[in-house]
Amino acid sequence: MQTLELLAPAKNLECGIAAIDHGADAVYIGAPRFGARAAAGNSLEDIRQLCDYAHQFGAKVHVTVNTIIYQDEMLDTLKMIQQLDEIGVDALLLQDMGVLTEVRAQNLWSRELHSSTQCDVRTPEKAYWLTTLGFKRIVLARELSLDEIKAIHQAIPDREIEVFVHGALCVSYSGVCYASEKCFGRSANRGECAQFCRMKFDLLDSNGQEIEHQRYLLSLKDLCQLDHLKDLADAGATSFKIEGRLKDINYVKNVVAAYSSQLDAIVKAEPRKYRRASVGHVQYNFTPNLKKTFNRGFTHYFLNGRQPDIASFDTPKAIGEFVGKVKEIRGNISFNVATVASFKNGDGLCFINDDRELEGFRVNRVEGNRLYPFGMPEHMRPGMALYRNNDRAFEALLARKSAERKIYIVIEMEPVMGNKFREEPQGVKAVVNIMKTKEADGGLIYQVAEVFKELKLEKAKRPQGENIKAQMSKLGDTIYEAYQVELLKGMETYFVPNSILTAIRRELIDELTKANQKQLDKSLWGGWDRTLFNNGFGFSQPGEHRLTKEEFTWQPEYGKWGYLYNIANYDARDFYQIHGLSPVVPAFELGKNIPSAWNAKTQEEYDENIEKDKANRSMQPKFTNERGESLLMQCRHCIRYSLGYCVKRGGKKPSWREPLFLQLGDGRRFRLEFACNECQMNLYSEK
Template identity: 45%
Template structure:
């Protein structure tokens, strides 16, 4: 039986706990340094508390150490990894290959998506050096994912939801070139969301002021079972900079989807952690932050992946502006022609519209029927298409209607003598406790009612346990039972929960990888790690590496692809036209050259060397 894991981002301890409550089997989080999101660091004290909570449900905490490491940082990296290990981390997500030689790092190592794993050879390399799991590149097809899964014995993890980098993971140096802040160091400025002009070699502007490198968000909600079938075991959600509402909504939606798969194939799959999630809000992926959704290259075909017209979250289209009237003091009354009669506007809703190529957002301070009262917004006029990107009603529901995660525990009661209660408890993960309680009380005159109350009060929730009395065996003279108050029975139940907590949850074991299951006898010092390390990347402004390498193609998105034109002319041989024009991106005075490899169907973004010389 294969375990399916839902892996959630956690910007901090609180969001990590919320993710586990909503059904995550594991969360990934950064320590103080060395994570690929520099603004999402956490103390090891918080990581320890998150681990303590996660482990109650057999859930896991993975700590990220997935940036490029300088030689002078190796000792501090090693020190922080030992601290994370001591805090209870279950695995590390890593990039630097020196880490695989650190003998005192005893948790499994997962090769980050920053390792640029997009073929079987690269996957086998990371398995051989000791990866217990490999995290694949996003821009892959199901066919390629299957080939990689079939070629390795280690676990395979794949992103299924969230923001998309336009380039291959670990292949972007654009941020550092433009701003001096390296994506490889967790400092990405998200240059792919910036506005660019597209121009030809003569300086003619073909497209003006568009986010030409911005992609829609990934959404493989309907493809999880196919991914499981080809060998993926961990389904990863992007978003370590996202807020709690986003994480709770997305995790709940995907957790329910995985539960459905397990329910359909109970002999084939199970969840990777324990417990069940009950109640709470109804998730809706359309209600949370997104730039529009795409399944990218999962079917091995190109589509419209770009969000160049809306690099920010636009949300759901609600209608068009029927009129804008000033109400004085810098406020306006906006009348909306709703596209559906069942759309309900609520105080605090967030709205967005496009004007002059730019996205403008505003809050509805007060909403009445089809009227929105808000602060004045430049560019908002009659006929403007209006979107709602924040639903105040949904946000309140996510905040207030929280789901509840529980571990099942069965109770067996035996009553003997005058009166001794022998109670045994078995939790769903296999822990067992036995406790004896002496009840020096009167006999119950109504045995049936007293037995029913004992069963009812014990069959309740205490902490994160949902107790269920399976049997009450009465071995007393005449079948008498003690008259126990509800408060006494509740105290017994709480003590049983405490006894279970004293025993560590029996979590499903994680894969170890060759470095732990087949340890080498060689020892390597930190100095040796430094000396043996060969950096996989050239400097960001070096001429040997493109600033960006991507499966995404601007020419395809704009209908300028030679293959597209060949197909439109009915060419059965898929003739590849020569490049009609050299194309460039321009932003803030810097010009970037675009190169297209039609054989590999890839685009490279490079420095425009001729432009630099002319400057």
């Protein structure tokens, strides 16, 4: 049976709890430091509380420590990782191979290691190699097709595969994007991306002639694979990841609810093939609608091959749902909309004007299909498409208690007649079982707890069945819901005071909570003895323990661009040297001048290796090519294709000559290389 996990983002503790409440099987959250979203760090105490809450439902908490780590940060990073292990975090996401080396060498982590999407996994070979390093789960690049995902699954059938299914898309393969660092000194590999790909560019030909003027040519729509979850599961994916560790709580509620409901439908249709990764059912107080929270328009990206409409060239902002067309404008006061949608005061609406710019406004008053904005938009014209990017009524629904998650239980009650000769007392025995789902196939997972209450049994004057069931079902604010109360051996014929029933119920729930946690600990952590892995804070100096070359096979994948390995500390340097990388080049963020992470000896080795490789200049690792350019992005998105000029795929033959350039408003230019054999677009900085 295949287990399906919905993995949701958590900006903070509140968002994490909301994700669990709305159906997530796991959440991922930023560590106090060193996560790929520097603005989304969380305290250890908040993460501990999130673990405690999630584990009640058998849900997991993954923590991201997925940036490159400088040498002077290594000890703090390792200490933090051990603290995360001690508070019950279930999985750790890593990018830096130096951190991986120390974590394994010092046994600092007792549970699952996941390779971050920052590891840039595009091929079965890369995925397999990462599993040999100890990663239980591989997070794939967003750009992959179903066939590519299948091929990776076939290469690592015993490991978990995690895929992104919803949210913002990076235009470059993750982990090898240096545009933000180059242009603004803010590294994506350090969690500080400045959103270079959401900026305006002119597109110029080789003569400097303008092909496109001030458009968002690198800005992609948002990913949405809601209708392809089963396809992804059949391809081998086990975890379905929602992007959005910077998104607000209403976004998390809506998106998680939509995807959880879809996964439930898949499980219900084929209960012998699929199951959810956690327990509990969710009652929603709203109908999820992905169009009603932040989106730039949706795309399936490359799941079924290259598609023409994956970009959002007119705006990088949220556009929302289409709600109709502007029909009639009355002066500077109001306008009429041709629509079947209803509106509320305070709704946020927007449109693309004739200059292909997004304009937005708030609705002040609504009279049927006639809207009175706070200020009439200057460039609105009849016939323009209108979108709603803030639905006041929907946001109000989400702001309330919008969902409740409960675990179904079955309670069995029976009288115990006792035996005075054997000194066995009379009383009532109550047993509780946890259910996976209320569908018959889900069944009872296990007998969780049992309580015996000593009591002199007396026959009731009238049947007590309904009262006993009602009292035992009063579970209040607990996470449990009595799906069924079964009365065995004539239990309904005995009188039991409500005070005794209340005491039995409370004791039973206490025992259930303890036993449930014990059982979930075993299932979450595989029954490992965590004490075997605890070694206090007796850290060795980084670099003393190394993985041996004999353990792994590896082939260099980035050719002459050595900085793409993101080597920022001694351990990462030694790791790649052991694996045969030569010469070893420091990370792009370091250049050649950061003494705390790249010492004189390393620089001397680097220079010596450059001399050795002069005989084969095509493979000489360095920061620039023969043009003096740096490779900043590798993209499957192709501007030429999106504009209709890919002759290889039936597009028009362009009149302009290459190379093409993207130009920022300040005049900085970036050369585009169309590597048609790989169907890839590369972006280079000019000298």
